[in-house]
Amino acid sequence: xxxxxxxxxxxxxxxxxxxxxxxxxxxxxxxxxxxxxxxxxxxxxxxxxxxxxxxxxxxxxxxxxxxxxxxxxxxxxxxxxxxxxxxxxxxxxxxxxxxxxxxxxxxxxxxxxxxxxxxxxxxxxxxxxxxxxxxxxxxxxxxxxxxxxxxxxxxxxxxxxxxxxxxxxxxxxxxxxxxxxxxxxxxxxxxxxxxxxxxxxxxxxxxxxxxxxxxxxxxxxxxxxxxxxxxxxxxxxxxxxxxxxxxxxxxxxxxxxxxxxxxxxxxxxxxxxxxxxxxxxxxxxxxxxxxxxxxxxxxxxxxxxxxxxxxxxxxxxxxxxxxxxxxxxxxxxxxxxxxxxxxxx
Numbered sequence: 001x002x003x004x005x006x007x008x009x010x011x012x013x014x015x016x017x018x019x020x021x022x023x024x025x026x027x028x029x030x031x032x033x034x035x036x037x038x039x040x041x042x043x044x045x046x047x048x049x050x051x052x053x054x055x056x057x058x059x060x061x062x063x064x065x066x067x068x069x070x071x072x073x074x075x076x077x078x079x080x081x082x083x084x085x086x087x088x089x090x091x092x093x094x095x096x097x098x099x100x101x102x103x104x105x106x107x108x109x110x111x112x113x114x115x116x117x118x119x120x121x122x123x124x125x126x127x128x129x130x131x132x133x134x135x136x137x138x139x140x141x142x143x144x145x146x147x148x149x150x151x152x153x154x155x156x157x158x159x160x161x162x163x164x165x166x167x168x169x170x171x172x173x174x175x176x177x178x179x180x181x182x183x184x185x186x187x188x189x190x191x192x193x194x195x196x197x198x199x200x201x202x203x204x205x206x207x208x209x210x211x212x213x214x215x216x217x218x219x220x221x222x223x224x225x226x227x228x229x230x231x232x233x234x235x236x237x238x239x240x241x242x243x244x245x246x247x248x249x250x251x252x253x254x255x256x257x258x259x260x261x262x263x264x265x266x267x268x269x270x271x272x273x274x275x276x277x278x279x280x281x282x283x284x285x286x287x288x289x290x291x292x293x294x295x296x297x298x299x300x301x302x303x304x305x306x307x308x309x310x311x312x313x314x315x316x317x318x319x320x321x322x323x324x325x326x327x328x329x330x331x332x333x334x335x336x337x338x339x340x341x342x343x344x345x
Contacts, residue, residue, distance in 0.1 A: 002329060003030045005064075007085070008072035009057060010034035012177050013095055015046040016318035017070055022052050024322070024336035026329070030066050031058055038062075063088060068329075070321060071095060074180070079117045086141075091328065093321050095144035099124035101208055110205040127324045129333070130154060130264055131213060136327045147316025148172045148227055149209035151238040154267065154291050155308035158260040159242055160214045160221060166302075167222035170240035175232035175282070177313055193231060200227040234313055235282025240306040250297050253304065257293065265334050266315065266323065270294035272307060280309035287311060289319035289337040311341075 004021060008014050009032035021027050032042060034057040042057060043050045069089035071078050078085070079098040086092065097111060104118035115121070125139040126132055128150060136142060152170055159165045179187040207225050214221040254269075261267040272279050272294040280292035291310040298305065310316055319337055326333045 001028045002026055002068060003028050003066045004068045004070060004325075005029070005031040005033070005066045005089070006070045006072060007033050007060065007063065008074075009042070010037050010045050011072060011180060011182075012313055013317045014072040015049075016313045017072060017095075017321065018042060018046060018049060018053070020318060020322045020336055021070075022049065026331050026335065029053070029055065031055070031063060033058055033060050033063060035059055065089065067091065068093065068325065072318075075111060076113060079115060079120070082117050082120050091140050091142075093127065093142045093144070093324060094124070095317055095321055097144065097146065097205070099141070099143040100126060100146065101212060102126075103212075106208050106212075110208040126209075126213065127320060128153065128213070129320065129323050129327055130261070130267065131157060133327060136324050137330075139328060142321075142324050142328065144317065145320055146206040146209050147236055147310075147312035148174065148204065148238075149206040149213070150316050150320070151236045151291065151308050151310050151312075152206075152210055152223075152225070152240065153213050154310075155238050155240050155293055155306045156210075156214060156242065158256050159244075159304070159306070160216055161260070162256055163216060163219075164242075164244050164246060164248070164256075165221070166243045166245045167224070168240050168242045169224045170238055171226045171228060173228050173230045173232075173237045173239075174312060175235045176229065177233050192229070195229065195231065197229040198226060199229050202226065232282065234286045234311050236310055236312045236316060237280065237282050238306075238308045240308075242304045242306055244302045244304055247302065248297075248304075253295055253297065257295075261293070266290050266319075266337070268292045272296045280307045282309045282311065284341045285309055285311045285315075286341055287314060288339060288341045289315050289323060290341070291315050 037057050038059040042055045068091045071094040075097045078096045104115040107115040124141045124143040125135040127142040204227050266289045270292045293308045295306045
């Protein structure tokens with residue numbers, strides 16, 4: 001039995017990790033931390049876990065050694081403590097952005113701070129299994145992934161790997177849980193409800209992950225990226241307008257995506273068509289680790305529209321972290337993640 005602990009278990013991602021790991025047949029959740037709610041039972045913060053655990057939240061200072069440490073702290077709080085965390089566990093999965101980027105010079109640009117432990121960046125593997133499965137299998141340290149970056153990277157990876165794309169214009173529509181559990185003036189319900197808000201038309205920090213992961217043979221992708229908040233709690237929907245450098249038939253695109261993702265347990269290819277349930281839709285993915293991907297060819301032009309959807313707290317965060325854990329330890333990759341979404345009623 002694998003002993004794991006979760007640092008930062010009071011947030012939405014920490015709660016998802018608890019939900020998944022408490023039901024995992026190979027895992028024992030040893031401890032879960034929260035500074036503000038130390039001493040409280042886990043269901044006090046995550047009432048969906050009533051009857052599932054008698055764990056109480058502990059402060060970080062009470063954390064004991066374990067086999068694997070999941071860290072779900074806000075960005076910027078992990079890197080200054082990495083030596084402390086590494087002393088507590090042989091392996092770490094960090095869900096923050098602190099070790100996502102390989103180049104330390106990217107942190108001042110995209111996150112506004114100098115990286116305090118740049119020598120650790122090369123020790124972490126970017127934790128997206130569909131792109132880095134073999135590296136994850138051998139890793140001791142795995143970084144988290146940006147939810148918006150993940151839905152776009154999965155949507156575009158086959159095309160960029162095949163070098164079919166000149167440039168891409170993509171918008172991601174996201175739910176409010178992406179903003180985290182700590183309320184802000186922008187996430188306060190009366191302000192957030194009923195809005196469609198383009199809160200990051202340019203300059204979103206997840207662009208750094210797109211540039212890093214979609215660079216093939218040293219060729220940096222040309223990607224124009226925007227994010228819009230919509231009235232949704234869980235979910236992200238990417239609509240990517242890909243301008244291709246060749247004329248391709250729809251069957252060629254299907255063949256490319258099937259070759260890339262045909263054996264992937266959590267990628268589902270959807271034939272885009274008019275009518276109910278015939279397109280990628282975040283609502284039917286809530287609580288699952290799936291990413292649904294479809295596309296539409298704009299006849300007479302070189303534009304291919306790729307559409308992808310996922311649950312930002314699952315495939316965009318906690319679900320992929322558990323998937324990476326399974327790969328790291330040689331467990332069946334889908335273990336603890338084998339459930340469909342709810343029917344959209």
